[in-house]
Amino acid sequence: MLQRLLFNTAQPVPIKDMPLFAGLAESERDSLLKEGRFCSCPRKKILFRQGDPVTHFYVVCSGTVRLFHETPDGCEITTDIFTVGDTICEMEIFQFCNAHFSHAEAVHDVVLIEFPKLWLEEKIQQHKMILRNMLTVLARRTILREAEVERQATMSALQLVACFLQHMVVAHDLDARGFELPYSKSLIATRLGMELETFSRSWSKLRGIGIAVKGKNVQINNPSAVEQHVCGRCSFMEHCRV
Amino acid sequence: MLQRLLFNTAQPVPIKDMPLFAGLAESERDSLLKEGRFCSCPRKKILFRQGDPVTHFYVVCSGTVRLFHETPDGCEITTDIFTVGDTICEMEIFQFCNAHFSHAEAVHDVVLIEFPKLWLEEKIQQHKMILRNMLTVLARRTILREAEVERQATMSALQLVACFLQHMVVAHDLDARGFELPYSKSLIATRLGMELETFSRSWSKLRGIGIAVKGKNVQINNPSAVEQHVCGRCSFMEHCRV
DNA sequence: CGATCGTTTGATCCGCATCAAGATAGGTGG
DNA sequence: CCACCTATCTTGATGCGGATCAAACGATCG
Numbered sequence A, B: 001m002l003q004r005l006l007f008n009t010a011q012p013v014p015i016k017d018m019p020l021f022a023g024l025a026e027s028e029r030d031s032l033l034k035e036g037r038f039c040s041c042p043r044k045k046i047l048f049r050q051g052d053p054v055t056h057f058y059v060v061c062s063g064t065v066r067l068f069h070e071t072p073d074g075c076e077i078t079t080d081i082f083t084v085g086d087t088i089c090e091m092e093i094f095q096f097c098n099a100h101f102s103h104a105e106a107v108h109d110v111v112l113i114e115f116p117k118l119w120l121e122e123k124i125q126q127h128k129m130i131l132r133n134m135l136t137v138l139a140r141r142t143i144l145r146e147a148e149v150e151r152q153a154t155m156s157a158l159q160l161v162a163c164f165l166q167h168m169v170v171a172h173d174l175d176a177r178g179f180e181l182p183y184s185k186s187l188i189a190t191r192l193g194m195e196l197e198t199f200s201r202s203w204s205k206l207r208g209i210g211i212a213v214k215g216k217n218v219q220i221n222n223p224s225a226v227e228q229h230v231c232g233r234c235s236f237m238e239h240c241r242v
Numbered sequence C: 001c002g003a004t005c006g007t008t009t010g011a012t013c014c015g016c017a018t019c020a021a022g023a024t025a026g027g028t029g030g
Numbered sequence D: 001c002c003a004c005c006t007a008t009c010t011t012g013a014t015g016c017g018g019a020t021c022a023a024a025c026g027a028t029c030g
Helices: A002-007 A026-033 A090-094 A117-126 A128-154 A157-171 A185-191 A196-207 A223-231 B002-007 B026-033 B090-094 B117-126 B128-154 B157-171 B185-191 B196-207 B223-231
Strands: A037-041 A046-048 A056-062 A065-070 A076-082 A103-106 A110-116 A211-214 A217-220 B037-041 B046-048 B056-062 B065-070 B076-082 B103-106 B110-116 B211-214 B217-220
Touching: A056 A117, A076 A185, A076 B128, A090 A117, A090 A128, A090 B128, A110 A117, A117 A128, A117 B128, A128 A157, A128 B076, A128 B090, A128 B117, A128 B128, A157 A196, A157 A217, A157 A223, A185 A196, A196 A211, B056 B117, B076 B185, B090 B117, B090 B128, B110 B117, B117 B128, B128 B157, B157 B196, B157 B217, B157 B223, B185 B196, B196 B211
Parallel strands: none
Antiparallel strands: A037 A110, A046 A103, A056 A110, A065 A076, A065 A103, A211 A217, B037 B110, B046 B103, B056 B110, B065 B076, B065 B103, B211 B217
16 A cells, blocks of 8 residues: 555656655565655645644645745745655754644645654654665755745846756656656746746747747757857855766 | 963853753763864865865864855855854765765864864764764754744744844853844844845844844844734744754 | 637847945954 | 045946736636
8 A cells, every 4th residue: 555655646756856864675675665654735725834733744645735934914935845754844954943834735646644742753763764865855945945035146037947948858757859848837936935926927038049839739859059048147065966 | 282272262152052962971072072173274265175186074162164055157155154163064074975965164263173074984883872962963954954044934024033133142141231243144034044135134124123234233222023924924843842 | 701819920128147346343463 | 643545335327137917819628
């Protein structure tokens, strides 16, 4: 059943793609996962809300989860989009936050495994491998965040979109020569911190650097041209394969 | 000598302010620190450069260190400003990066303790307290970064400056009714991701919400007015004391 | 077939970057 | 002590990118 749920998704999850369990034997990983409780969450449902007490740690088995903040004046910022293998809430737990600082919402139907937050505290003490992985996950999150700040500060909307598409191809293992966007354009726009209109207007300009978009379908015809157009701005990641 | 260097700074360092050693007895902390090597770094000197191999882990004893990225087209982004008690390079180490992705430069004359990067790996295995603190430090960094992304996305230049000044008062334990900026305006501007001109122009508008600036001197006359002007945008931190 | 959701396109406006020129202050040497 | 210099900051004028408001368009669905 565990295997079925973990692997019977659109994209199978190789063990290397569960960062928290990297380097563990498959059997060992599965027995750890069995200590948690499955829970499913239909599309659009809120998993937890900003301000709710932090009680669990989650591993995503399938589907997509969106984390977002809501400012008092009603503006929403999507801060993360999580898919298979990602972990949720480790930051709140290690920072001793007793309340969530983001809302979490299911974008597509989601299945996740939940663990009491104490479980995580125990595992990092017991398993050196889990500890090491946890540190790497946290470090990685910070680095990605830093890259994001840098991009937001130096890149135009056009470049942000091009960069996002490139990253998506890698992260979702898509064929650059023709693929479907895995989620809605509005979601991507909020993730990139821009208005839907601005996002939409970028298509015509993107054609200029060899990216054709029609509906949900995207074709990146000339990856190197894109690279060249964007790379002048996207600097430091090259020093660190993440 | 250790004590002198650690405490003979403009602002003494209470043990609570060294996040990596929080909860340790003073003696225990000092004996750990003695395993490192002191090294001093005069103003303007580069501690390490983007792309340099990662060899050490650092704890700041005094002075101010600026981390910044440099994009291929020459634009500089200040990503962090570190002072007494802060740790540098844990992210690179835990992410197994073999090259620095930031430049590090001494803003004021700096004294730091350096440890081989293996030292850090060993200590987190040996000391449960250090491990716990390390996780907290990493989680905290990520959260602060996230807050930064949110601020950059939702706040105007004016609000960013007001917010920064408020944070600085808390972080440096200053008297809001009248204090000197601890570093240059240009540095602050690059840290806030805005041009010096924009930063400069904010003074006149800040007067409108009760903040008077003359040279390096700042007076926040009406903290609650500032709070009100900014808080509508600065949301999620209230759920998490960091 | 209308209704709703998600997206595109158009027109306008504002904030910040940019370029350019002055102002202030700290430091040095005569 | 003053003249000069350089670093740092302020102020002014202008232009562009993206937000905002508004309306049309296309798909999906009951």
